[in-house]
Amino acid sequence: MEPSRGVAAEPLAPRDVIPALISEGVVTAEEAVTSGVMVQDVGRSHQMYSVSVGGVPRAYLKSFGPSRGASDGSAAKERAVAALAAERPAVAALVPRHLPWRGPQAVVVTEAQPGRAAWADEADGGEQGALWSDLVRRIAKPLADFHRATRDLAAPGARPPPALAAKPPWVLALASGDAAPEIWQTQHITRATGRISADPWLCQGLRAARGIWRDMCLIHADLKHDNVLLLDRDGVSGVVIIDWEMARVGDPAWDIAALAVRLPMTALGEDPWSERTIERTAELLSAYTEVSRLPAPAVAKRLPAYMAAWLVMSAIQHQSTQAPDTSDDGASELLDKAALGFSRREQITRSLIRAVS
């Protein structure tokens, strides 16, 4: 098969994957014959294939389906970030290299990273503290450097790559009257969205979060444990962030809030506003602001609302995995926690500021 050279964003059919990998030079025909090329479907939300040659991981191929609307990521965003990485060392330090690909533009191919996900789901309370401190040590500096190195994209009059142009995350628009209509219309999630529109704390909280949103630099906008890979090479511990499909110009506090609230330590059954979580958030905030040179209190003021908004987003995502019309206790528990966070915003902010000063 000769992959199409056009820009049409059509997903790649499974039968075309190996021929395309060969014609794009990701693997050679000789390797396919002599070493053995293995392609495995590892996709959940996308078509996602891992490619290894002679048992050695080489690449990941992600093929985007047709867009379902405003809440979707895009191949164009991933490609735009990879293009910035070619010019900016602080971006390249966090982003896996893209392999050349002239085939269907709905596809991105990244170099396989020999890392492991940043969190083990089975970690118990004691281990979690050590895992968190290790993650903070690895990620705070490169993430702050990355944010700093892309501030020009948000400067007045800047023209960021169109795929990365500023737009707050869709969840912040939910209560502002201008959310993309398909979000309200999705049958699967009407229980969650119905609850949001009926709960004044959630509505006001989301509106407040939207109100404090600032475009300051490039952000990843989907940080969670499986998008953060821990690498240990030659005794040096590092980190790589994958899955840049949601990247955009926006508020760096959104990335910090995501790390603080979306790791499993604050997943179902945990209290995201406990003293322990606040302490861990402060640990990240202080390591991050030391390098980013953003004032810690200003970032701290935006974190509680953003953490609560991430919980709303998790609730909706949780609900969307359930059969329509089933009551989803997980989603309503997450919404309860979000409402609590919004209602205690000022108190949580004060605790954070106290913990970092």
Ligand SMILES: Nc1ncnc2c1ncn2[C@@H]1O[C@H](COP(=O)(O)OP(=O)(O)O)[C@@H](O)[C@H]1O
């Ligand atoms: N370059 C890579 N190196 C190593 N693992 C990867 C790479 N790209 C993707 N993966 C693996 O595939 C999974 C899904 O890829 P990701 O880009 O995060 O897609 P999704 O949007 O479906 O989360 C990741 O969680 C990771 O385990």
Ligand SMILES: [Mg+2]
């Ligand atoms: Mg991912």
